[in-house]
Amino acid sequence: MTAFDADDAAAFIQSYVDDHGFLSFLDLEVEDVEEGEMTMRVPYHEKLANHGVGRGNVHGGIAATLIDTAGGLSVRTALDDPVEAGVATIDLNVSYLRPARGDLVAEAEVVRVGSTVGVAEVTVEAEPHDNGDEDEAYEVAVGRGSFRVFRSD
Template structure:
């Protein structure tokens, strides 16, 4: 890395290639929008396949927001590794608070709060464009992970 926050474009390409080869993440059509050390922004386009059954407003299932919180948090933490393509991590706690229905494309931003030798913590924000055209927060999340920097 050139400085404290820069992530090489190759890492973004590697991450996007991983997503596209991953059955569930590719099914969601997940895209990396921004990536820097300790922070990531990702998006998922609105799709009928993600909607709650019988929802009169076409709201996206809350499990999709929870998936975004978990996935973006893991990638944000991975970006703090000396080599983000090595090592692994495991979710130890995932908390999601839903604020309002999501009825449009989803955007998630995850930021690392703290990372150490064996544990990492993140805050996340999931947003969507509301029917009034304004982007609004639809969920917030906080996670903790067990970190394995060298695939221990």
């Protein structure tokens, strides 16, 4: 990919997700990709929920995974050659705001990409199901990741 093409980028990223064991297990879906921005979703499933206290709440690790994945991949879309380049997480900060019930949707935006490090901020919202207490989406976590950039050149 030489010039950024959102459709090509979304297809490439979804293929990457589908081939990745853990992300595929989560049923992670790429919803939107723009240069330096990304929206991803993990549909609610009981396999992702806590048991006991907080039963039915999505495990916090799912939100952290979304922040890490959406943040890193959004940095990758900001590179000259996102297909051949790569990123690796070097720092991740997650702040949990509320328990999550329902699908989780992450919106990532690149803050800056330098020669060796990129930074992205991510907001995760829960889109509740019919049986939840909430009737509209609400923020459940925010985060920031720093990613080592591996350029193809």
